[in-house]
Amino acid sequence: MQVNKIFAENAFDAVMHFAAVAYVGESTIDPLRYYHNITSNTLTVLEAMAAHGVKKLIYSSTCATYGEPAQMPITEETPQVPINPYGKAKKMAEDIIQDFSRKSNMAVMLLRYFNVIGSDPEGRLGEAPRPELREHGRISGACFDAARGIISGLKVKGTDYNTHDGTCIRDYIDVTDLVDAHVKALANVHPGEVRVYNVGTGKGRSVKEFVEACKAATGVNITVEYLGRRPGDYAEVYSDPSKIYRELNWSAKYTNLKESLTVAWKWQKAHPNGYGSPPVAVI
Numbered sequence: 001m002q003v004n005k006i007f008a009e010n011a012f013d014a015v016m017h018f019a020a021v022a023y024v025g026e027s028t029i030d031p032l033r034y035y036h037n038i039t040s041n042t043l044t045v046l047e048a049m050a051a052h053g054v055k056k057l058i059y060s061s062t063c064a065t066y067g068e069p070a071q072m073p074i075t076e077e078t079p080q081v082p083i084n085p086y087g088k089a090k091k092m093a094e095d096i097i098q099d100f101s102r103k104s105n106m107a108v109m110l111l112r113y114f115n116v117i118g119s120d121p122e123g124r125l126g127e128a129p130r131p132e133l134r135e136h137g138r139i140s141g142a143c144f145d146a147a148r149g150i151i152s153g154l155k156v157k158g159t160d161y162n163t164h165d166g167t168c169i170r171d172y173i174d175v176t177d178l179v180d181a182h183v184k185a186l187a188n189v190h191p192g193e194v195r196v197y198n199v200g201t202g203k204g205r206s207v208k209e210f211v212e213a214c215k216a217a218t219g220v221n222i223t224v225e226y227l228g229r230r231p232g233d234y235a236e237v238y239s240d241p242s243k244i245y246r247e248l249n250w251s252a253k254y255t256n257l258k259e260s261l262t263v264a265w266k267w268q269k270a271h272p273n274g275y276g277s278p279p280v281a282v283i
Contacts, residue, residue, distance in 0.1 A: 003044050007052040014056035014186060017045055023138075024064065024086050028231045031085035038089035039096070046100055055105065057097065058185050061112045063171070063198070065091040068234035072204070075240045076112075076196045083234060098194050105192045109185040114171035114200035114239050116178055118260040119267040126267030128274030139207060140261065143214035144268045146222045153223030156207055161235035167207035171200040171238035174254035184248040200239030201252040210257060217261035 020038045021027075027034040042059075049057065064087030065080045082088045094110055101108045117140050119126035129141050146154040159166040181199045189195070215222055245251045254260055 001044070001048075003048045004051065007048045007054070012052075012054050014058065014189070015045065015049060015054055016058045016060075016182060016186070017042065018060045020060065020090075022062070022086065024084050024233065025230050027084050027086035027089070034085045034089045035092070038086075039092040042093040043096055046097065049106075050100070050104060055191060056107045056186075056189050058109045058111065058182055058189065059094070059097055061094055061110050062087065062090050063112050063114045063200070063237055063239065065094065065112060066237070068237070072236060073202060073238050073240035074198060076198055076243055084231075101192075101194050107189040107191045108194040109189050110194065110196045111181060111185060111199050112196065113178065114173050114198070114237070116175055117172045117257075117264065118174040118176060118254065119264040121176060121263055123267060123270065126264060126271060128271065139210055140214070140264060143211065143222060143261075144218070144265060147214070147218040147220040147265070148268065148272070153225055154211065155225050155227055156211065157227050158207075158229040158233060159226045160229070163206060163236055165206050165208045168233060169204040169206050169236040169238065170210075171202070171204055172210070172257060172260070173200050173252060174260045177201075177252045177254050180253075181244065181248070181250050184250045188248055195247070197244040197248070198239040198241050199244065199250075200241050201255050202239055202241045203255065204236060204238035205257060213257035214261050216258050217265050 019041070021034060049055070063074060064084065065082050066074050066078050067081040067083040067087060069078050069081075071078075080091050082091050097108055097110070100106065115138070127138075127141060129138070142151070142154055145151045156167060158168055161168055163169050178199060181197070185197070211222065211224060241251065
């Protein structure tokens with residue numbers, strides 16, 4: 001098995017487990033792919049860690065494990081009632097990790113991400129989703145595809161939610177802040193502990209607000225088409241990040257949507273074919 005071979009040939013102090021398919025819409029169409037990729041593959045990683053004595057794990061989880069709570073904001077104590085296969089698969093993986101940690105003295109951090117946006121400010125990394133998933137992908141990728149003319153316009157799914165403008169509300173966390181949260185998590189993970197943290201800004205922004213920020217960041221008056229709801233979506237989700245601030249001294253710094261999207265747009269323009277071709281100079 002390839003994972004076991006990697007552990008056998010290297011010495012690791014800790015594992016940061018980021019790898020997963022992560023599209024809510026796709027998970028409702030192909031749920032078995034999600035349970036295999038997320039839940040089963042996490043079990044494979046844990047087995048390799050156990051076999052080779054690696055006892056620190058930082059796990060990328062998601063706010064999708066909470067489903068659609070009755071109250072906002074979401075705390076780490078909010079009941080986990082996921083409503084789509086993506087969230088269910090992640091919760092199953094969390095449960096496996098916690099069960100194993102009780103017997104192994106493993107040090108664990110479960111980081112429940114909210115909606116990640118942005119790119120590396122230095123231009124080294126950006127988001128390059130699989131082309132076949134444009135229909136199911138994240139709103140930032142769809143906005144940029146529309147701005148670049150790859151698609152004719154942006155399709156906003158759901159305008160009748162019980163929110164201030166009818167569109168979904170999400171907590172958008174910049175990837176640079178997310179990296180900082182992982183650095184602080186690794187520095188504070190201790191044997192025998194399982195600690196859970198929400199990683200978000202604590203502020204909910206609507207899809208319509210996001211689209212307007214994307215228009216401002218790209219300078220393109222993107223055509224928007226409003227459609228019915230997407231299966232598996234929920235109306236409003238935003239975090240209470242006070243626990244991670246209190247215990248790890250972490251808080252989001254990059255909270256301006258337009259600024260985060262401007263950085264991501266610069267990467268998109270410099271890498272029109274993702275990572276498949278040399279970057280293009282952007283003036």
